[in-house]
Amino acid sequence: MLSEIERRELEDAVKHYPDKRGAAIDALLTIQRRRGWISDDTLFEIAQFLEITAEDLDSVATFYNLVFRKPVGRHVAFMCDSISCWIKGCEQVQEQIKKLYDVDLGQTTSDGRLTVLPIACLGQCERAPALLIDQDVYGNVTPEKIEQIVEKYK
Amino acid sequence: MERPLTQHIHPDGTTRTLREYVKTGGYRCLQRLSSGLAPKDLQRLVTDAGLRGRGGGGFLTGTKWSFVPMGADAPKPKYIVANGDEMEPGTFKDRVLMEGDPHGLVEGMILAGYAIDAEVGYIFLRGEYHLSAQRLTEAIAEAYAAGYLGTPLPGTGFRFDLHLHASAGRYICGEETALINALEGKRAVPRAKPPFPQTVGLWGKPTVVQNVETLYNIPHIVNQGSDWYHRLSRTQDGGTKIYGISGRVANPGWWELPLGTTAREVLEQHAGGMADGVCFRGLLPGGISTAFMTEEHLDLPLDFSSIPPEIGRLGTATMIVLDDHTCPVGFVLNLEKFFARESCGWCTPCREGLPWVAKLLMSFEEGRATSEDLSLLKMHTKWLAPGHTFCGLAPGAMAPLQSALKYFHDDFERHISTRGCPWSKKSSQQKVLV
Structure with a gap:
């Protein structure tokens, strides 16, 4: 579940785009800053917020060097x-x-x-x-x- | 010598605030818009100035703008996007500008937005530029507070909003249609052209994507005119250019110089020549998607018009120097590994061809290469030539390879005949200390 703070940050991020999914990268990076990496569960939660499928969001998440789909160190x-x-x-x-x-x-x-x-x-x-x-x-x-x-x- | 883009940048690396920027004439030209300079006039001014895209393409900015539908029937909203995805290896000029003088980009964006009647702008910034992100965020907030953004410009009805988009690191995002997909939150693969972004771009609306350095030029053209702008340059292309140099030179760095400055001047006068103990062998004039230049080309004016296509092109004008203590095959292997890793995988020749090229080059370095491998490398420069791939990434990757095969052919042969790299690892480690 996205926390209240996380949800608020995502709501801020989508304001800059005419369509929610425009904030896909911002959303992934915002949540990653809090949780360290993007687990499958996290991916589902963000996808739900952006109103796209998790598979669709994963095609974005796996494309970029700075989005971690595996745990990283501190x-x-x-x-x-x-x-x-x-x-x-x-x-x-x-x-x-x-x-x-x-x-x-x-x-x-x-x-x-x-x-x-x-x-x-x-x-x-x-x-x-x-x-x-x-x-x-x-x-x-x-x-x-x-x-x-x-x-x-x- | 005038340096309009960088003269006020603090040498100590600190940024310039709104107050400092305004004190040196910043945002002054917005008054000219208020007093009647129409978008068409601004387009003509920039066309007359001969401003060409500083991202490497060298396309005329005024011409790019002229493809955007204007008038009451034009689709709305329109977008202007700054391409700050500076990931071309060897290139660091946009970072210098964004960190040192972030308001210059904001003002350039407002003007470019006005020229095509765009209501919204995005600065597409590579994710690793944290300092640029922080300073641009502050500058955008200051510009909103001061009413340059988000409020109608007096006397024009033009209102402009500007957002910063920090990307997450992928070279292909520098390609304008891949950048548009990335901004829409999609996988950043390029789009087919036509339609061109100027008519069908971001979310299907007219969109102009421009390099950061290009945008920094616009306020100065508006303030001082197209004749002044032409006089800054030594050649037919207008303005100054940020030239940079890296590799084993005495003093790596960047300098804003008249367009048409030669590589020899940058190398010898500004960078202080080669580092002690090494000799010049060649250079890539502007990022790794450009062809090698050697001693015989050092006196060519470096601009968008003077370099014959059979020799190469300027690219980003941030040069990377190859010295005699560095293996040219290893150098090109490093480049091709980069391209293979950063290929988006959308089209087969690029996805499959670049790793093949990298493997072939590796076989030279490891002493397994035969003359057949040399022919295979040469064939790849044709298979991955312009027109064979979906976008310019793979053809760009072939520019340094093809020219290396031409100028450093003997070095490739030597890897075959001696079954290994003459600049072996052990000796190169010692030479790194040079």
């Missing part, structure tokens, strides 16, 4: 692996994360603290390699600096 690190970051050594940064936290791309640490995902170019190319943790951007990342950065996220 924090999500998005590693840019596009060209400018690749030239500047993003693979070495990722290897260091793997070494430090025993987590590969697409996985979550065993303590549920951190999920590491690849991401398309973050638009921070002048300070490559870059990564995004939750909503914070880091540029000019090196294997040496990465532990200090990740340690801020418990």
Whole structure:
């Protein structure tokens, strides 16, 4: 069941569109901010609110990189692996994360603290390699600096 | 040298408030609308200025607007959409503008809306640009409070509403018809054209989708005129352009320069040349859907008209430099893996062809490639050429591959003859420290 607050947030989101389903992405992201990810049950609840089928909404949910249809850790690190970051050594940064936290791309640490995902170019190319943790951007990342950065996220 | 788009952006990365924006002439040109500049006049002004789309297409803005049905019989509502889904690898120019001066986009949207008589605008922003989202949200709220949005513009009867739509990360949303599907809450696959969005777009209504940087130009054209705008440029295309550079150069960054600046100037004068210890081999002039340029092309004026089609096109003007410590095959493999991952899967050549290309390139890197694989790669550049796919994603993906096969042919051959990558992993790790 959508909580009272969640329902109110969704009602705000649909105001900007002539048709409720226009808010599909806003709705998925809004509820995901509260619940961490989009479970099947959550998907049904949002679909019901938007007056579309859950299958229809799932075709949207599964399309986007930032909608999680599986549980994620308390924090999500998005590693840019596009060209400018690749030239500047993003693979070495990722290897260091793997070494430090025993987590590969697409996985979550065993303590549920951190999920590491690849991401398309973050638009921070002048300070490559870059990564995004939750909503914070880091540029000019090196294997040496990465532990200090990740340690801020418990 | 004038830098109308970026001259007021704070070097410390903080944003500009409404008060600062107004103090430097912001929203001033709305008075011109009130004092009788009709939508048709605005269209003519922008057409005369020669403003071309800064997202990479280079389409004339005035011409784009001219396809929108106008007058009392035109379908209502009409929409104007800012394409802020900046996901083209190597491209970061729209972020610079939206973070640094968000009101410029709001004002550009109001003017573009006025030009086509649109009542509603959406800013379609990529989901990862959290700082842009926050600053645009604040700017939109300020513009509502000040009466620039949501209240009829005095003397015109024109009232404009503007909403921010944060997307959830998918490259194909930058394609205008896929973007329209995404805004409607659907899976973001492209639509067939015709009908073009200018007549049948968002929710079936006339819609103009424009790149963020393009929209930032419009207030300046209205304030200072089309002759002034032409004088900013060195070539027949009007205005300035935000040029960027990334890769192993001394000083990666962005600069607003006259359209028609050459790659050599950007690289040598602004970016300080190559980083210590590496040499230039080539560059992609504007994102990864453009063809490589090499030493011989560095003095071409970078605009929408001066680059011969057989060489390539400008794209977003944010360059990515290939140096001699980086494997050109590995470079192109990275690009094709990106395209394969971000293909929307709607049409077969793109969905199946791009992963095939990536696998072929991988076989070069792993030392398994034969000369037959080289022919297969070349054939893909024809199979995925324009006209063979539903939208421009796969043909865009072939631009760097085709040109790499031309300029770095010997490097591909060397991967075959030495059964592996001459820039092996071990050595590249050492060279990353360069």
